[in-house]
Amino acid sequence: MTYLWIAFGGALGSVARYACSSAAAHAFGETFPWGTLIINVGGSFVIGLFATLTGPDGRWLVPPDARLFVTVGVCGGFTTFSSFSLQTLNLMRTGELGAAAGNVAGSVVLCMLGVWAGYVAGALINQALANAVRGG
Template sequence: MTTYLWIALGSALGGMARYACSSAIANWFGQGFPWGTLAVNVVGSFIIAFFATVTGPDGRILAPSDVRQFVLVGVCGGFTTFSSFSLQTLSLAQDGEMMGASLNIVGSVVLCLFAAWLGYVAAAAFNTVKGS
């Protein structure tokens, strides 16, 4: 039961962070394209891959299972917004904004995969640093 409470807390914190970040980005760049959603998905992809790698079996940081679940399932699950991405992409397509919908799909997939790879590479490099 404790694990569920950690996940719930992480989800709440991740959701609040998502709202704050995506709102700030939307206010900065405008509402015409879901830049905020794209940004949190890219950042979230980096964070989830980095944390999973650095706390994984070959990682440098030994994290208890509840901590991993708190971050990976709770915080990252609450922070990333794939369901929002899907709805916003559908809305762009329904509004006839096929270029925007296509850009959101390609940008989200390519940038999030790149961010996940970058998170993995950064954590793998961190794992091999000596003397820490």
């Protein structure tokens, strides 16, 4: 049952991400990824708020499946950046500033390398397919 709650939350988060991104692009244009920035900041805020309110020291008692529905499902479907932000905050709160900085730097650098590598691989595949169609 837990997996179904997470899946349902993920579906809701994904639809919300698409709607928010589309609305931001319509409102602000597409020259800067405002939708992504708004989604990442908003998702980070929501997961931080909900995790704090429902955590061991929180004042809102919810069943474990409800926590997973919101944090893993909805926030995970909306943005994984929210999970990254919460984990980095937890490192900072426990005094692991070096680990927090490493997580931030590593995530940005490695994700940029990953997206670049995916772009290069996709471009190479596109080129190979184009050559195959032309008989080359």
